[in-house]
Amino acid sequence: xxxxxxxxxxxxxxxxxxxxxxxxxxxxxxxxxxxxxxxxxxxxxxxxxxxxxxxxxxxxxxxxxxxxxxxxxxxxxxxxxxxxxxxxxxxxxxxxxxxxxxxxxxxxxxxxxxxxxxxxxxxxxxxxxxxxxxxxxxxxxxxxxxxxxxxxxxxxxxxxxxxxxxxxxxxxxxxxxxxxxxxxxxxxxxxxxxxxxxxxxxxxxxxxxxxxxxxxxxxxxxxxxxxxxxxxxxxxxxxxxxxxxxxxxxxxxxxxxxxxxxxxxxxxxxxxxxxxxxxxxxxxxxxxxxxxxxxxxxxxxxxxxxxxxxxxxxxxxxxxxxxxxxxxxxxxxxxxxxxxxxxxxxxxxxxxxxxxxxxxxxxxxxxxxxxxxxxxxxxxxxxxxxxxxxxxxxxxxxxxxxxxxxxxxxxxxxxxxxxxxxxxxxxxxxxxxxxxxxxxxxxxxxxxxxxxxxxxxxxxxxxxxx
Numbered sequence: 531x532x533x534x535x536x537x538x539x540x541x542x543x544x545x546x547x548x549x550x551x552x553x554x555x556x557x558x559x560x561x562x563x564x565x566x567x568x569x570x571x572x573x574x575x576x577x578x579x580x581x582x583x584x585x586x587x588x589x590x591x592x593x594x595x596x597x598x599x600x601x602x603x604x605x606x607x608x609x610x611x612x613x614x615x616x617x618x619x620x621x622x623x624x625x626x627x628x629x630x631x632x633x634x635x636x637x638x639x640x641x642x643x644x645x646x647x648x649x650x651x652x653x654x655x656x657x658x659x660x661x662x663x664x665x666x667x668x669x670x671x672x673x674x675x676x677x678x679x680x681x682x683x684x685x686x687x688x689x690x691x692x693x694x695x696x697x698x699x700x701x702x703x704x705x706x707x708x709x710x711x712x713x714x715x716x717x718x719x720x721x722x723x724x725x726x727x728x729x730x731x732x733x734x735x736x737x738x739x740x741x742x743x744x745x746x747x748x749x750x751x752x753x754x755x756x757x758x759x760x761x762x763x764x765x766x767x768x769x770x771x772x773x774x775x776x777x778x779x780x781x782x783x784x785x786x787x788x789x790x791x792x793x794x795x796x797x798x799x800x801x802x803x804x805x806x807x808x809x810x811x812x813x814x815x816x817x818x819x820x821x822x823x824x825x826x827x828x829x830x831x832x833x834x835x836x837x838x839x840x841x842x843x844x845x846x847x848x849x850x851x852x853x854x855x856x857x858x859x860x861x862x863x864x865x866x867x868x869x870x871x872x873x874x875x876x877x878x879x880x881x882x883x884x885x886x887x888x889x890x891x892x893x894x895x896x897x898x899x900x901x902x903x904x905x906x907x908x909x910x911x912x913x914x915x916x917x918x919x920x921x922x923x924x925x926x927x928x929x930x931x932x933x934x935x936x937x938x939x940x941x942x943x944x945x946x947x948x949x950x951x952x953x954x955x956x957x958x959x960x961x962x963x964x965x966x967x968x969x970x971x972x973x974x975x976x977x978x979x980x981x982x983x984x985x986x987x988x989x990x991x992x993x994x995x996x
Contacts, residue, residue, distance in 0.1 A: 559864060559867035559868060559871065560867070561861050561862045561867060564901065566858040566861050567857065567858075567901070567903075568742075568855045568856065568903045568904070568937045568996070569586070569742055569854060569855025569902055569937070570888075570900030570901050570902050571587070571896070571900055572587070572745065572852070572854050572896060572897070573587075573857050574586070574587060574854035574856060574857065576856060576857075577856060577857075577859055577941060577944065578944065579636065579945050580945075581856045581938070581941045581944060581945055582636060582637040582739050582740060582741050582853060582856070582938065582945050583636055583637045584853070584854045585597045585852055585853065585854060586744075586852045586854045586896050586897075588896040589852055589894075589896050590895070590896075593848065593852065593894065593896070596844075596845045596848050597845075597848060597852055599842070599845045599849075600842075600846040600848055601849050603618070603630075603842055603845065603846050604629070604630040604634075604846055604849055604850070605629060605631045606618060606629060607628040607629045607632075608620065608621040608629060608809055608811060608833075609621055609628075610622065610683045610684070611831040611832050611833040611837075613833075616833070616834075617842070618833075619833040620811055620832050620833020620834065620837035621809060621811070621833075622679075622681070622682060622809075622810040623682055623683045623686045623810060623819065623825070623830050624679035624681070624683075624686065624688075624689055624810055624819075624820050625679050625681050625682070625683075625808065625809050626654050626677075626681060626807075626808045627649075627681075627808055627809060630804065630805075630809070630846075632652075633652040633737035633808060634652065634740055635652070635945075635946060636946065637739065637740040637853055637945075638739045638740075638942060638945040638946040639652070639736065639737065639738055639739045639945075639946050639948075639950070640652015640736045640738075640946075640955070641736065641948045641950040641955045642694060642714070642734075642736070642950065642954065642955040646693045646694075647691070649680065652736055653734060653735070653736050653737075653954065653955060654678070654734070654735055654737075655677065655678045655692065655733065655734055655735075656677055656732070656733040656734075656735055656923075657671040657674055657675065657676055657677060657678060657726070657730060657732060657733075658670060658676065658730075658731045658733070658921050658922075658923075659727045659729060659730060659731065660729065665776035666774070666775065666776055666783065666924050667775075667776060667923075667924060668731075668921070668923065671726055672727055672823075673723050673724055673726070673727070673822050673823060674689055674690070674721075674723065674726065675820050677807045677808075678692070679807075679810070679820060680692070686830075687722040687723070688722050689721070689723060689822065690719070690720055690721040690722055691718070691720045692716050692717060692718050693716075693717045693719065694716060694717070695714070695715045695717055696712040696714055696956075697712070697714075697715060698710050698711070698712060699712075699713055701965045701979070702979075703979050703980075703986075704979055704980045704981075705982065707983065709961060709965060711957075711962055711965060711966065712956055712958070713916075713956065714734070716732055716734065722822075723822045723823075723824070731920055731921035731928075732921070733919040733921040733923075734953065735789075735790050735953060736950070736953060736954055736955045738934075739938055739942065741854065741937065741938050742853070742902070742935065742937060742938075743788065743800075743851055743853070744797060744850075744851030744852055744892070744894055745888055745897055745900060745902050745904065746788070746904060746908060746935065747796055747797055747851065748888035748889055748891075748892040748894075748898060749787075749888055749908070750888075750889035750891075751785055753886060753889075754785060754907075754908055754909070755772070757770060757908075757909060758771055758772050758909055759771075760772075766880065767970060767973060768911070768970050769911070769912070769970060770907055770910065770911050770933070770970075771909060772792075772910070772925075773786035773791065773793060773924050773932070774786065774924060775793050775794065775795050775924045775925075776795075777799065778799060779798075779815065786924065786932075787908050788800040789923075789932070790932060790953040791923040791924075791926040791930065791931060791932055792908060792909075792910060792926065792932040793923045793926065797850050797851045798815075798843065798844070799815060800850075801843065801846050801847045801850055802814075802815040802816050802843060803815075803816060805838060805843075805846075806820070811833070811836075811837045812832070812835065812837045813836045813837070813838050814836055814840055814843070815843075817835070817836055819832070848894070851897070852896065852897070855904075855937050855938065856937075856938055856941055858903075858995055858996065859940065859995050860991070860995045863991075863995075865987075865988050865991050865992075866988075866991050866992050866995045867992075868985075868992075869985075869987075869988035869989045869990070869992025869993070869995075872981065872985055872988060872992070873989055873992055873993070876974050876978055876981075877973065877974050877977070878974055879905075880974075881907055881911055881933045881970070881971065882905040882906060882907075882933060882936055883904075883905065883906065883907045884903055884905055885902070885903050886901075887900065887901050887902070888900045888902060903937065903996075904935040904936070904937050905936035905937060905996060906936070907933050908932060908933065909932065910925075910930040910931065911931065911932075911969065911970045911971070912927070912929045912930050912969035912970050913929060913930070913931050913966075913967060913968055913969045913970070913971060914968020914969035914971075915929065915968065915969075917931065917952070917953070917966055917967075917968065929969060931953060936993065936996045937996055938996065939951075939960070939993060939994065940994035952966055960994065961986070961990065965978075965979075
């Protein structure tokens with residue numbers, strides 16, 4: 531009798547376990563083949579504070595040499611003219627930083643100032659007024675130009691300074707969790723040359739990390755045209771469009787790819803524009819100094835005409851084009867893979883397109899035919915009034931921004947010791963960045979707010995693995 535009871539208990543237990551394992555069967559997720567190679571063959575496996583500063587490992591010997599020289603021009607400080615350092619003199623007369631690395635420290639990302647008066651932090655202010663030039667760009671402020679330089683060489687009056695005052699905005703998740711966002715307001719003081727033009731439009735821009743720029747340049751135009759859906763013809767609520775901007779070298783309109791509003795057509799012009807606007811270094815593309823009316827720039831010593839030669843400009847452009855993309859971390863972990871699935875489910879991939887193959891025509895052979903995972907479509911999207919700067923830029927409206935590539939996002943804190951995101955650094959972490967999404971991204975934001983705390987953390991683990 532006792533044996534029969536034991537057998538009955540064992541049978542019941544076996545049936546219970548069988549039903550449980552059948553109903554609750556867990557199938558682990560797996561990573562895609564090659565998912566760790568975010569930059570294809572240009573990927574570099576380093577997750578230290580130097581993660582953004584390595585050359586693509588598939589460059590030629592000659593390109594490696596030019597990369598090294600470009601690196602020196604990027605990192606070293608420019609000085610005022612005249613100087614015995616003739617290759618690096620000509621700073622200013624008005625500038626934001628004395629070197630490229632002053633804003634892109636360790637080839638990484640800038641941030642807003644932590645305290646009033648802090649300089650070389652990597653945030654600058656673009657200025658524009660109504661009216662469009664023949665090349666399609668908007669008119670700059672007639673006195674201060676298209677960018678507020680907040681430094682000047684000895685003997686010149688600084689154009690102006692600004693402070694930031696933050697307004698708190700509270701967002702609440704469906705589970706009751708609250709997050710306080712900070713919306714910046716810019717206060718100008720010590721304007722050195724009079725008032726801004728009436729109805730001035732101010733657009734803050736934070737310096738981005740430099741990785742993978744050449745790979746983005748190598749994506750075929752046909753691919754970008756295929757992704758674009760300006761009229762939302764598929765009725766998914768996402769209407770990404772291309773910006774068409776002025777290419778100085780060809781004197782023509784080209785697709786914009788770089789900058790927060792995709793207002794530069796290629797890496798070389800982006801680099802030359804930064805030399806001009808940020809450091810006050812002239813080039814063949816931007817030969818004029820940024821002087822307000824009443825200041826005779828011709829009477830101020832310069833570093834030559836132009837101050838950076840085409841040879842050295844091209845070397846900095848190559849350097850900027852071939853900085854390796856860091857490899858993924860933790861990409862096989864189940865929490866990360868589940869976060870990736872959530873990322874797809876709430877439709878983040880409509881704009882942050884995960885994977886694409888570059889074309890076969892780029893001047894740098896190492897960038898051709900690479901399967902990359904930048905998580906961007908390089909298109910302009912309406913992000914809503916919450917993020918609006920109300921400053922059009924070529925065909926970008928005052929509410930439109932280019933989709934930010936996400937590769938390397940999880941290493942910004944390692945490299946730059948902060949986690950500030952968005953075009954002006956207002957978001958202090960990934961959660962805040964998502965909560966600032968509006969417009970075309972409103973539905974994805976709403977879906978994010980409905981997630982459980984566990985699923986939100988999985989999503990964040992995935993994003994920080996990129």
